[in-house]
Protein backbone atom coordinates (compact mmCIF):
# COMPACT_ATOMS: atom_id res chain seq x y z
CA UNK A 591 0.00 0.00 0.00
CA UNK A 592 2.87 2.36 0.77
CA UNK A 593 4.26 1.80 -2.73
CA UNK A 594 0.93 2.83 -4.22
CA UNK A 595 0.66 5.87 -1.94
CA UNK A 596 4.08 7.10 -3.05
CA UNK A 597 3.29 6.39 -6.69
CA UNK A 598 0.07 8.37 -6.62
CA UNK A 599 1.82 11.33 -4.97
CA UNK A 600 3.98 11.58 -8.11
CA UNK A 601 0.99 11.69 -10.45
CA UNK A 602 -0.62 14.83 -11.80
CA UNK A 603 -4.28 15.63 -11.39
CA UNK A 604 -6.14 15.17 -14.71
CA UNK A 605 -8.18 18.33 -13.97
CA UNK A 606 -5.70 20.93 -12.59
CA UNK A 607 -2.42 19.17 -13.60
CA UNK A 608 -0.85 19.74 -10.17
CA UNK A 609 1.13 16.96 -8.51
CA UNK A 610 -0.26 15.45 -5.38
CA UNK A 611 -2.93 12.87 -5.95
CA UNK A 612 -3.92 11.23 -2.67
CA UNK A 613 -4.97 7.61 -2.51
CA UNK A 614 -7.10 6.15 0.24
CA UNK A 615 -8.77 2.80 0.75
CA UNK A 616 -12.47 3.47 0.96
CA UNK A 617 -13.73 -0.01 1.79
CA UNK A 618 -12.97 -3.69 1.39
CA UNK A 619 -15.05 -6.64 0.34
CA UNK A 620 -13.09 -9.79 1.01
CA UNK A 621 -9.83 -9.60 -0.92
CA UNK A 622 -11.08 -6.66 -2.97
CA UNK A 623 -10.30 -3.10 -1.97
CA UNK A 624 -12.16 -0.04 -3.17
CA UNK A 625 -9.98 3.03 -3.50
CA UNK A 626 -10.55 6.72 -3.90
CA UNK A 627 -8.06 9.14 -5.41
CA UNK A 628 -8.37 12.84 -4.60
CA UNK A 629 -6.46 15.89 -5.70
CA UNK A 630 -4.86 17.99 -2.96
CA UNK A 631 -5.45 21.16 -4.98
CA UNK A 632 -8.91 20.89 -6.46
CA UNK A 633 -12.14 18.94 -5.97
CA UNK A 634 -11.20 16.11 -8.34
CA UNK A 635 -11.84 12.62 -7.04
CA UNK A 636 -12.42 9.23 -8.58
CA UNK A 637 -12.97 5.73 -7.28
CA UNK A 638 -11.82 2.36 -8.48
CA UNK A 639 -11.69 -1.22 -7.33
CA UNK A 640 -8.71 -3.57 -7.06
CA UNK A 641 -10.71 -6.30 -8.78
CA UNK A 642 -12.91 -6.57 -11.81
CA UNK A 643 -16.51 -7.19 -10.80
CA UNK A 644 -18.69 -9.88 -12.32
CA UNK A 645 -22.39 -9.66 -11.50
CA UNK A 646 -21.50 -6.97 -8.96
CA UNK A 647 -19.17 -9.33 -7.14
CA UNK A 648 -15.37 -8.88 -7.06
CA UNK A 649 -13.83 -11.55 -9.23
CA UNK A 650 -10.82 -11.93 -6.92
CA UNK A 651 -13.00 -13.40 -4.16
CA UNK A 652 -14.54 -16.01 -6.45
CA UNK A 653 -11.14 -16.87 -7.92
CA UNK A 654 -9.69 -17.20 -4.42
CA UNK A 655 -12.39 -19.66 -3.35
CA UNK A 656 -12.00 -21.55 -6.63
CA UNK A 657 -8.23 -21.73 -6.10
CA UNK A 658 -8.66 -23.01 -2.56
CA UNK A 659 -11.00 -25.72 -3.85
CA UNK A 660 -8.52 -26.63 -6.58
CA UNK A 661 -5.88 -27.39 -3.94
CA UNK A 662 -8.37 -29.17 -1.72
CA UNK A 663 -8.50 -26.54 1.01
CA UNK A 664 -11.37 -24.65 2.58
CA UNK A 665 -12.24 -21.57 4.55
CA UNK A 666 -9.85 -22.15 7.48
CA UNK A 667 -6.83 -22.66 5.23
CA UNK A 668 -7.79 -19.57 3.22
CA UNK A 669 -8.18 -17.57 6.41
CA UNK A 670 -4.68 -18.59 7.54
CA UNK A 671 -3.17 -17.97 4.11
CA UNK A 672 -4.58 -14.44 3.90
CA UNK A 673 -3.45 -13.72 7.44
CA UNK A 674 0.07 -14.96 6.71
CA UNK A 675 0.28 -12.89 3.53
CA UNK A 676 -1.22 -9.88 5.31
CA UNK A 677 -4.07 -9.77 2.84
CA UNK A 678 -7.66 -8.86 3.51
CA UNK A 679 -9.90 -11.92 3.64
CA UNK A 680 -13.45 -13.04 3.18
CA UNK A 681 -15.35 -11.92 6.23
CA UNK A 682 -16.68 -15.26 7.43
CA UNK A 683 -17.48 -18.84 6.52
CA UNK A 684 -20.92 -17.83 5.21
CA UNK A 685 -19.36 -15.50 2.62
CA UNK A 686 -16.94 -18.27 1.64
CA UNK A 687 -19.79 -20.79 1.34
CA UNK A 688 -21.81 -18.37 -0.80
CA UNK A 689 -18.92 -18.20 -3.26
CA UNK A 690 -18.64 -22.00 -3.23
CA UNK A 691 -22.36 -22.30 -3.98
CA UNK A 692 -22.10 -19.84 -6.88
CA UNK A 693 -19.15 -21.81 -8.25
CA UNK A 694 -21.01 -25.12 -7.95
CA UNK A 695 -23.99 -23.66 -9.78
CA UNK A 696 -21.81 -22.46 -12.66
CA UNK A 697 -19.79 -25.70 -12.74
CA UNK A 698 -23.01 -27.72 -12.84
CA UNK A 699 -24.39 -25.63 -15.71
CA UNK A 700 -21.15 -25.87 -17.72
CA UNK A 701 -20.90 -29.62 -17.07
CA UNK A 702 -24.44 -30.24 -18.31
CA UNK A 703 -23.82 -28.21 -21.46
CA UNK A 704 -20.57 -30.07 -22.05
CA UNK A 705 -22.28 -33.46 -21.62
CA UNK A 706 -25.06 -32.44 -24.01
CA UNK A 707 -22.48 -31.34 -26.58
CA UNK A 708 -20.54 -34.59 -26.19
CA UNK A 709 -23.74 -36.64 -26.54
CA UNK A 710 -24.64 -34.72 -29.71
CA UNK A 711 -21.21 -35.41 -31.16
CA UNK A 712 -21.48 -39.11 -30.28
CA UNK A 713 -24.90 -39.28 -31.91
CA UNK A 714 -23.36 -38.03 -35.16
CA UNK A 715 -20.24 -40.22 -34.95
CA UNK A 716 -21.81 -43.46 -33.60
CA UNK A 717 -25.60 -43.32 -34.07
CA UNK A 718 -26.12 -47.08 -33.71
CA UNK A 719 -24.26 -47.32 -30.38
CA UNK A 720 -26.18 -44.36 -29.00
CA UNK A 721 -29.51 -45.90 -29.97
CA UNK A 722 -28.50 -49.11 -28.16
CA UNK A 723 -27.47 -47.10 -25.10
CA UNK A 724 -30.82 -45.29 -25.11
CA UNK A 725 -32.65 -48.61 -25.15
CA UNK A 726 -30.46 -49.89 -22.31
CA UNK A 727 -31.12 -46.75 -20.22
CA UNK A 728 -34.87 -46.99 -20.81
CA UNK A 729 -34.85 -50.62 -19.72
CA UNK A 730 -32.79 -49.72 -16.64
CA UNK A 731 -35.25 -46.94 -15.71
CA UNK A 732 -38.13 -49.42 -15.94
CA UNK A 733 -36.18 -51.87 -13.81
CA UNK A 734 -36.36 -54.44 -16.57
CA UNK A 735 -32.63 -55.07 -16.68
CA UNK A 736 -29.60 -54.52 -14.56
CA UNK A 737 -26.51 -53.32 -16.37
CA UNK A 738 -23.00 -53.79 -15.05
CA UNK A 739 -20.41 -51.57 -16.63
CA UNK A 740 -16.99 -53.08 -17.26
Ligand SMILES: [Zn+2]
Pocket residue numbers: 603604605606607608629630631632633634
Ligand atom coordinates in the same frame (compact mmCIF):
# COMPACT_ATOMS: atom_id res chain seq x y z
ZN1 LIG B 1 -6.54 18.84 -9.09
